[in-house]
Amino acid sequence: MQLKRKAVALMALLLLGSAELQAQNDKMVLSVEKIMRDPKWIGTSPSNVFWSEDGKKIYFYWNPEGNRQDSLYSVSAEGKNLQKVSAQERRSLPGQRGEYNRAETKKVYEKNGDIFLYDVKAGKAQQLTNTVERESSPAFSHDEQRVVYMKDGNLFAWAVGNGQTVQLTDFRKGRKPAEEGKDAQREWLKEQQLALLQIVRDRKEDKDANEKQQKLDAPNRPKEIYIEDKLVNDVTLGPNGRFITYQLISRPKNSKVAVVPNYVTESGYTEDINTRTKVGDAQSSSEFFVYDTQRDSTYKVLMNEVEGIYDQPAYLLQQEAKASASTSAADSKTKKPAPREAVIYGPFWSNNGKHAVVVARSQDNKDRWILKLDPATNKLTLLDRQRDEAWINGPGIGYGPGEIGWMPDNERVWFHSEESGYSHLYAVNVNTGDKKALTSGKYEVSDVRMSDDKKHFYFTANKVHPGEKQFYRMPVNGGEMVQLTSFTGAHEVELSPDEKHLAIRYSYSNKPWELYVMDNKKGAKAKQVTHSLTDEFKSYDWREPEVITFKAEDGADVNARLYRPQNPEQNGPAVIFVHGAGYLQNAHKWWSSYFREYMFHNFLADQGYTVLDIDYRGSAGYGRDVRTGIYQFMGGKDLSDQVDGAKLLVDKYNVDPKRIGIYGGSYGGFITLMAMFTEPDVFAAGAALRSVTDWAHYNHGYTSNILNTPYTDSTAYTKSSPIYYAEGLKGALLICHGMVDTNVHFQDVVRLSQRLIELGKDNWELAVYPVEDHGFTEPASWTDEYKRIYKLFEENLKGKK
Known part of the structure; x- marks a missing residue:
């Protein structure tokens, strides 16, 4: 009996050793050749996650089969019924990017260069344009009775009630004809023709009368705005339709673009690739205008009176101080500094349409201003200035306007600032200038959005550790930050339209990104939806x-x-x-x-x-x-x-x-x-x-x-x-x-x-x-x-x- 037990024990040890040896043999041995293959050998993580408009499905791109390209997949809000989306369903989906009305019952978006209006409840889209030219940047007017969009560099409006389309701006390339005739010699010739020839006088009178009659017959035509060789950008219609704001971008005339030769080409010839300019070369400049349709006039908004616009960077002042020290008093004459070049973004209108703010940034990127704009007077009022002798940037700030929005009271604007040394949320009152930090601490806040009921902020922060990204909810006026996600690692979160569920792309240091679903509650359990890794990678x-x-x-x-x-x-x-x-x-x-x-x-x-x-x-x-x-x-x-x-x-x-x-x-x-x-x-x-x-x-x-x-x-x-x-x-x-x-x-x-x-x-x-x-x-x-x-x-x- 004892010998039998020993034999059984020996057999078990042999089997265990064999299993361990097999496990070692099955474990992949790394090599450079294996690592650097097409990344599909790892498995393809889900990407580009978004919700259906009714919140019943989550869509994402995925490639579990290892095909040449990813395909669109869907799963229910509860993480069930994972399946590939048919071509018909994919084509019928509204564009991911778009603008909602305030009730979020309708959405406008661009798709294939045309504009669509989507009824969220009915689940149906109405095509508003169908042209060869591209229409873009659709949005609702402030009263939500029109859909405004850009076409051929001009702003148009489509009326929700009767479907009528109206052109709101008339930007034209070149100079205004009247301004082109300012040459003294040409003016003299014109006057001579009018003085000598009756037929010239008669035809001029007929032309002037026709133009006058056309204005009377079509009184609502937009003003002709000549933009020379500049580019129009960021055209925005104000709340009551009176004010239209826009940027004019002047391109540099003498900048030189570097060329990169391409040697391996289909043609067999070396082909040049035009790339970019080099640092210090001439840059584009920007001007900001208000078109007052009531006065039929345009006005340039100037930064000349804004605090800090004349301040030179510290490094230049230090250079000037050294130069002055080595120059005699008689030779040193300080020039009055010119205002620095700046770019104005916006405006961002309050929901009640009473207030507008703009974000301005100096071209040297050492100042950013939050400013209240009165479009009737072109007056700018300083609300916040962030100065950095290095450069302005950080989460939620970036190099443009950054993340910015209105608080529920329509009197305060929220925005990011690195004033404390870390990018945090602030709110400033546009009437009093009172400013309050909504978050604080040695961490950064990013990807901010306000809840639909305007009671909470949702955002990502690395509060737990600089190397973690967790998702939080916080009362809109500041207070307790409720951490909704809990896994160690990073979470990229998409809120469902009804804000009851979270679609989460999550990863850890040794685990690639996977899709999870979770209820929008503290302590809720996240359910994994995708399993993307190959057996080889997991070995x-x-x-x-x-x-x-x-x-x-x-x-x-x-x-x-x-x-x-x-x-x-x-x-x-x-x-x-x-x-x-x-x-x-x-x-x-x-x-x-x-x-x-x-x-x-x-x-x-x-x-x-x-x-x-x-x-x-x-x-x-x-x-x-x-x-x-x-x-x-x-x-x-x-x-x-x-x-x-x-x-x-x-x-x-x-x-x-x-x-x-x-x-x-x-x-x-x-x-x-x-x-x-x-x-x-x-x-x-x-x-x-x-x-x-x-x-x-x-x-x-x-x-x-x-x-x-x-x-x-x-x-x-x-x-x-x-x-x-x-x-x-x-x-x-x-x-x-x-x-x-x-x-x-x-x-x-x-x-x-x-x-x-x-x-x-x-x-x-x-x-x-x-x-x-x-x-x-x-x-x-x-x-x-x-x-x-x-x-x-x-x-x-x-x-x-």
Whole structure:
């Protein structure tokens, strides 16, 4: 009996061992080739989630079959009846984007260049236009009796009652004919003709009489507004129809557009791609006008009396002070500063139609104003001014008007500001100017909307942790923030039309995005709807990178993702990854947009590397001071954060200080170059991908905010551009770049290559990708690039040839 038990036990052990061995065999072994395949091998996450107008269905794009393109799917509000949407149903859906009336019973939208009016209750759409020309930007008039839209650069209105269409503006290219005849010589010839010839006088009288009669016969024709060669933008009809506001955009006349050659083409010839101007080149300017239909007159709204419009940036004042100090008193004459160029957005009218506000931003992006507008007098009244000697931005603020709306009392406007150092909600009274912070703390608020009953705000915030995004409800006048979502990670939430349900796209650091449904209640359980991952992807035990915090040299807290080998060796190798975009966050707890790099870091950890992924200064999610920490010096604190990260690896994680590599793309490639050139004793090897090498050759919108312009702040550009530091290269450098990169042009690395050649450097190589733009698309290109990166680290951090 005892022998029998021993035999059974032995058999069980053998079976268990066999099962464990089989599990090990089934577990995927990572390789660069496997990671960099078409991402469909992972499984395709649901995207572009939206509700049906009646709130009974959730629609989203998905691709569980691994087809070439995603398809439209639907599921009930309760998470049942998941199915692919038929072509007929898909074609019948109203446009996702549109404008609702206040009761949200009707919606206007553009579809295929025509305007439609949708009855939500009846579930039926009425086509209002059917033309070859495109109609766009539909909205309800304030009294909701008309649908207004743009066509051929003019504003039209369709009457709900009788279907009549009326043209509300008459913008015309060129100059007003009367103004074209101001030339003295031509005027003299006209007067001569009239004086000498009776037939000319008679015909002029007939013409003038006909024009007068036409105005009497058609008294409601809109005023002819001549716009020369400018562009019309943001045309808005006021509440009672009296005022129409619009922007006129003047395009730069002498700007030069950079050309990128495309070598691999269908024609067999090299073809040029026109891309963008370079920083500091001439930019478009904007003017804001009010068309008073009652007076039949147009007025330009001026910022000349607005507080701060004459204030010059601090860096220019410092330069002027230095220049004055070196100039004799007799020679120094201070000029009166001109008002800075500004762009006015809006207006945003209160629901009762009594008040209008506009948002204005200086073109140098160092000021943003919230202003009350009186369109009858063109008077602007300051409600709030945010000044930043670096640049204005942040969640809910951005580079345009930002998120803004009216409070239920129609006396206050809500908006975002970084006044406290973090983007928070504020409300200001348009009559008294009283301002109140509705949220506060060391976190950021984004994606704000007001509930239909005007009693609550819904928004996303990273209050729990900078690397988490949770969904909240809060009373409209401030108060307790009720956290509705609860999973660790990030939640992208779409409220149902009746606000009873939430459609949630959720992910965690090692779990790609999936769709969930949940009741709109605190503590409600979220139900998973989609299961997108392939068995192959799930066969590997993907790491949950530890999100750590360390102190930078200046005492600031810096967050990072840490990947560790299962059995790290003493004095082992390490790699630091630098995310791109500058203002982006990657040391977080949700599925990264850098998913290929995430998988590569798992692979590196399997090969014995410790990997650190740092949210350096300039990253999103941490407030104003971190966002602007790179002002006037890219390659300063953002690079020292990488150096401090390397020190952390040595001091705490058993990494050999001589076996640390660095890599990244775009901004991450720029930091890699700065690291290899200016901190050569810290980094033994680096891979710089699609890198900016000279900021004077990048675009204006991004670069001028951080470094001003090359001709006004040349020192900032010299300090921040790797090409000036190339002589410092000691370690092994790999440069990879797409030849048809329309963002960071291939010219960047061509110029740097010539500089390295002239310096006699021989420890670098350049890999080019003939068909790739800034973001690679071909799996073969990804594979080749990352095999080279891995080889670089193996040879220089492990000594393997």
